[in-house]
Amino acid sequence: MLASVLETYESWDLRKVAIPSRSRLYQLEPVGIGTPLVESLTGYISRLAEAHCVTPKALISRELVSFIPKTYKTTNLFEMRSLTGALNGIGTMALDLVTVLESLTLRSDLRFLTLLTWTNIFPQRRLLRARRAWCPYCYEEWYSSKDKVIYEPLIWFFEAVTLCHWHNQSLYQQCPHCKRELPPLASYSRPGYCPYCLEWLGVTANYPSSDKTPPSKEEIIWQTWVIKTLGELLATTPRLSKPLKREIVAQAFCRYVEQFAEGNTAAFARMLEIPKNKVWMWQMGKVLPELNVILKICFTLQVSVLDFLTQETLKENSSQFPAMPQKQVRDSSTKKLEVKFDGDRTQQLLENVLQANEQPLPMTAVAKRLGYPKRVLYRHFPELCRAISAEYLKYMKESRIKRIEQCCEEVKQAVRQVHTEGIYPSEAAISRLLAKPGCFRDKKVRAALRAARREICLEP
Ligand SMILES: [Zn+2]
Numbered sequence: 001m002l003a004s005v006l007e008t009y010e011s012w013d014l015r016k017v018a019i020p021s022r023s024r025l026y027q028l029e030p031v032g033i034g035t036p037l038v039e040s041l042t043g044y045i046s047r048l049a050e051a052h053c054v055t056p057k058a059l060i061s062r063e064l065v066s067f068i069p070k071t072y073k074t075t076n077l078f079e080m081r082s083l084t085g086a087l088n089g090i091g092t093m094a095l096d097l098v099t100v101l102e103s104l105t106l107r108s109d110l111r112f113l114t115l116l117t118w119t120n121i122f123p124q125r126r127l128l129r130a131r132r133a134w135c136p137y138c139y140e141e142w143y144s145s146k147d148k149v150i151y152e153p154l155i156w157f158f159e160a161v162t163l164c165h166w167h168n169q170s171l172y173q174q175c176p177h178c179k180r181e182l183p184p185l186a187s188y189s190r191p192g193y194c195p196y197c198l199e200w201l202g203v204t205a206n207y208p209s210s211d212k213t214p215p216s217k218e219e220i221i222w223q224t225w226v227i228k229t230l231g232e233l234l235a236t237t238p239r240l241s242k243p244l245k246r247e248i249v250a251q252a253f254c255r256y257v258e259q260f261a262e263g264n265t266a267a268f269a270r271m272l273e274i275p276k277n278k279v280w281m282w283q284m285g286k287v288l289p290e291l292n293v294i295l296k297i298c299f300t301l302q303v304s305v306l307d308f309l310t311q312e313t314l315k316e317n318s319s320q321f322p323a324m325p326q327k328q329v330r331d332s333s334t335k336k337l338e339v340k341f342d343g344d345r346t347q348q349l350l351e352n353v354l355q356a357n358e359q360p361l362p363m364t365a366v367a368k369r370l371g372y373p374k375r376v377l378y379r380h381f382p383e384l385c386r387a388i389s390a391e392y393l394k395y396m397k398e399s400r401i402k403r404i405e406q407c408c409e410e411v412k413q414a415v416r417q418v419h420t421e422g423i424y425p426s427e428a429a430i431s432r433l434l435a436k437p438g439c440f441r442d443k444k445v446r447a448a449l450r451a452a453r454r455e456i457c458l459e460p
């Protein structure tokens, strides 16, 4: 039987299918990008090696080193050992490794596991610690929880961070089993384990107790603030469109000197108990303050490091960090202030200082007299404090002008006296007759000397 109807079958599509590019290494997702507890690059390398069932040593020597053949001073990537802390930091080593890892994993977010975004802002000195630090309670909690990854948060590497924010425990910096300090990345590193004795570092029933004394209340308050503000920086990093420029540090200092001390660098430096020339160098952008110094300044000014660097105007209270343990600390610290701080009486006393017909006092002296820290007075009565400070500065300026006028008059008389004695009125000869010999440092006094010589025709 002949087929009367021929059936049409769909034809094969022989066009090539577009295959997305394949990554050489697994595209392992980093933990916590955009949060205060973002993972560190060294911890990520340990996890990446584990995912490939090899040691970090094998991953680095067989894969990564060939892409970074250069040496860093005396070492290369494979031999750096004690320097591996730099891989989480702001320098070339971190940049080279991030570039290679991003190309091998086809990820574009691995730079957020380092501080590369802050390269222009923080100097390297005392920024990150060279050894690992960890909270054994966090490890144990992640281990017991089914859906949590054991990893190494970047915040544990800051030299300024010494506590775990969630457990109020000092971070461990020595393996409790073999008593060794651990490098951020070693040949046999695994998150949560010692790379030397291979023991688990989380808290277990027979965990050797720490020889550290428990943190004091003050340390907890300080550390809670440090972790909150550094956590905010780390969480914000991926949202910054590009790395911040060095100039913003100098601009921030200029802005705060203007807002807190009406542009008076010396008064601002006194308030923070920092040498004036240091503040001036920071304002001029000649040097960058270390992170520890910025932290102390921001703590005194009650502003987060991020706001200090990026906010155009002063914020009363800035906080964008998850609230958990802070709540407790803020309650205890502000309650203490509220109970003890007598607002009405202090305001009255400050007004009295301002209206008194006495010699104006600097705010440091006023604060001492009232028995409150100066920053507390500035926080509660910024306008009154600024007015008192301005009065004092005005008084100091007027006194200086008077003093110089007096010096000029003394110089004039001394020139006449010396001249009648037949002596040439040199600066040295006149200085001997003055109450304050150092006054020739002022150019107005030197001009007065020249004018007095002209009067007696000793100078053209
Ligand atoms: Zn912890």
Ligand SMILES: [Zn+2]
Binding pocket: 175, 176, 177, 178, 179, 180, 194, 195, 196, 197, 198, 199
């Ligand atoms: Zn060990």
